[in-house]
Amino acid sequence: MLNKKCLMLVVLISGTFLTGISLADSPAGLKSGTPDIKSAGPLAFGPNGVLFIGDAKSAAIFAIDTGDAPDSRKPADVNVDNVNKKIGSLLGTSGKNVQINDVAVNPLSGNVYLSVTRSVGEPQPALIKVNAAGDVAAVPLKDIAFAKAELPKAPADQEYTQRGRKKNKRNESITDIAFFDNRVYVAGLSNEEFASKLRSLAFPFTDIDNGTSVEIYHASHGKIETHSPVRTFVPFDIGGEPHLLASYTCTPLVTFPISRLTPDTKVTGKTVAELGNHNRPLDMIVYEQDGQRFVMMANSARGVMKFSTEGINKAEHLNERVKDKAGHPYETIEELQGVVQLDRLDDASAIVLIVDPANENQFNLKTVPLP
Numbered sequence: 234m235l236n237k238k239c240l241m242l243v244v245l246i247s248g249t250f251l252t253g254i255s256l257a258d259s260p261a262g263l264k265s266g267t268p269d270i271k272s273a274g275p276l277a278f279g280p281n282g283v284l285f286i287g288d289a290k291s292a293a294i295f296a297i298d299t300g301d302a303p304d305s306r307k308p309a310d311v312n313v314d315n316v317n318k319k320i321g322s323l324l325g326t327s328g329k330n331v332q333i334n335d336v337a338v339n340p341l342s343g344n345v346y347l348s349v350t351r352s353v354g355e356p357q358p359a360l361i362k363v364n365a366a367g368d369v370a371a372v373p374l375k376d377i378a379f380a381k382a383e384l385p386k387a388p389a390d391q392e393y394t395q396r397g398r399k400k401n402k403r404n405e406s407i408t409d410i411a412f413f414d415n416r417v418y419v420a421g422l423s424n425e426e427f428a429s430k431l432r433s434l435a436f437p438f439t440d441i442d443n444g445t446s447v448e449i450y451h452a453s454h455g456k457i458e459t460h461s462p463v464r465t466f467v468p469f470d471i472g473g474e475p476h477l478l479a480s481y482t483c484t485p486l487v488t489f490p491i492s493r494l495t496p497d498t499k500v501t502g503k504t505v506a507e508l509g510n511h512n513r514p515l516d517m518i519v520y521e522q523d524g525q526r527f528v529m530m531a532n533s534a535r536g537v538m539k540f541s542t543e544g545i546n547k548a549e550h551l552n553e554r555v556k557d558k559a560g561h562p563y564e565t566i567e568e569l570q571g572v573v574q575l576d577r578l579d580d581a582s583a584i585v586l587i588v589d590p591a592n593e594n595q596f597n598l599k600t601v602p603l604p
Contacts, residue, residue, distance in 0.1 A: 259298045259378035262437025268295050268379045273348035273358035276337035279412040279436060284337070284346060286360070287407035287419070292387030294410065294417055294434065298378035299362075301342035308343030308579050309365035310600035315589070316347075317596045319369045320361050324351045329594050335516070336574040336586050336598070345576075345584055345598065346372070363598060382438040386423045402428075405462050411477075412436070413468035413491075418477060419444070420463035428460045431477065431494050442496035449487050449502045453510045455554030463487075467519045467528065472546030480514035480530065486561060488545070505548035506560030509535050518577045520603055529566070529575065529583070529604065537569040539604050566604045577603070 259265075260281045272290035279285060279296070282303075286295045313319065318328030330353040337346050344364050351357040360372040388402035407421045419432040425446065432444030448459040458481075466479035468491065475491040479502065487502035494500065508514075517530035519542070526542045540563035548561045571588035573596075578584050582600050589595035 262380050263296060263298050263378035264380065265376060265378055267375045268297065268377070268381060270295055270358050270374060272350065272356070273360055274334045274407055275410045276335045276346060276348050277410045277412045277417070278337055278339055278341075279417070282339055282341040283436075284339070284360075285410055285412060285417055286348060287410045288358075289404050289407040289421070290390065292384045292403065292406040294382045294384070294407070294419060294438075296380045296382075296417075296436065296438070297374075299339060299342075299344075299346070299372070301339050301344055304342050306343075308338070310582070311343075311345050311363055311365060311367065311578070311584060311598060312600055313363055313367045313369065313598040315595050316363070316369065316586075316598045317594075320347070320349055320359075323361070323369065323371050324349075324357075324359060326351055326353050328596075333574065333586055333596060336576050336584060338576045338578050338584055343578070347586075380438050382417075382434050382441050384419065384421075384432065385441060385443055386425060388422050388424045388428075408462045409465045411466060411468050414475065418466070418468060418494075420466055420479065422460075422462050426459075427499060429458070429462050431463065431479075431489065431500075433491075433494050444496065445494045446499045447489065447502060448499065449481065449485055450504050450550075450552050451481070451483070451485050452504055452507045452551040452553065452555045452559060453483065453485070453557060464514045465517050465530070467517055469519050469526065469542070471542065478519075478528065478542075478545075480508070480517065482513045483510045484508040484512045484514055484532065484535070485551075503548075504551040504560070505545055506540075506563070507551060507555050507558055508532075508538065508563060509558050515572075516574050516576075518575060518583065520577055520583075521580070522603060527603075531572040531575055531585075535565065537566040537572050537575075537604075538563040539566055540564070569601065569604070 275287035277285045282299045282301045317331045321328040321331045332350040334348045347361040387406045390403035405422045409420045417434040423430045427446040430444045463479040477489045486506040513533040515531040574586040
């Protein structure tokens with residue numbers, strides 16, 4: 234009889250938990266095979282149910298066909314308590330040994346996907362699907378339709394010690410991804426002196442260039458920064474022009490016109506707000522409500538923020554040091570405590586991954602109204 238550890242290896246390596254991915258009629262650019270995914274981090278959906286997975290360990294973006302069937306009905310609410318325990322039981326370990334890295338909703342089907350790491354022993358990546366009924370299943374990563382884009386000039390995969398803490402810059406080669414206007418946008422670090430990068434990959438994947446080096450003025454630190462990567466971002470039109478709205482650790486909010494993200498150039502973003510130091514942005518989404526566009530952002534220390542995008546194109550560029558908060562205003566959504574990941578489910582609601590208020594080792598997947 235297979236024990237749980239062996240069963241986990243069957244799940245992760247052999248892909249025994251088949252969920253019906255078909256190789257027929259796969260989206261353009263995808264071919265049958267087994268993607269050599271070494272880590273599963275940021276997620277984003279493209280057209281026809283194609284899921285993009287950021288693999289920082291490989292410094293690569295994988296595009297896979299989820300095989301989800303289109304569903305024209307309104308997406309159903311998804312609520313799963315102790316979802317990390319349920320994932321752990323699939324992977325042959327406890328919920329404490331499951332790290333959930335990102336959450337994304339497939340707009341084609343309403344199914345929720347989670348990228349995870351089985352953190353005990355040698356870290357192992359896995360992809361999890363949760364359907365409208367709350368069923369939790371591992372997605373096979375063998376004999377599927379996929380494509381891979383390797384990022385050039387990635388940081389070396391080696392540990393070093395800084396201020397008594399072990400770090401590995403390769404783990405920050407991909408910090409967030411998004412699909413917009415037939416391109417995959419990738420934030421992260423390179424091995425160059427001007428390390429912070431924004432990359433734009435045409436999909437289907439063709440030529441992969443070196444991306445754009447980006448710098449910002451970090452007003453609460455009072456200095457230009459070129460080594461700190463974007464932590465989370467969303468693409469949308471600002472003042473009629475496509476932009477990336479990006480947030481960094483501790484917590485500048487910066488805009489970048491997409492038209493300026495050309496290969497092998499250096500671009501300075503416009504710092505439109507400082508949202509408070511001693512904080513790290515975790516995830517953000519953009520949505521519309523009553524004809525206005527808003528951004529909702531989860532943070533490590535300052536809860537969930539909501540801010541309107543109205544007037545953000547005219548916001549003053551912060552180019553002098555500030556003590557804490559300044560620039561574009563926001564409000565804190567007090568009723569949303571413990572949110573660590575989020576994605577938009579439909580026009581009125583979002584999926585959030587939230588720490589259980591009674592147990593910090595338990596994570597719940599919940600549907601909440603957009604604030």
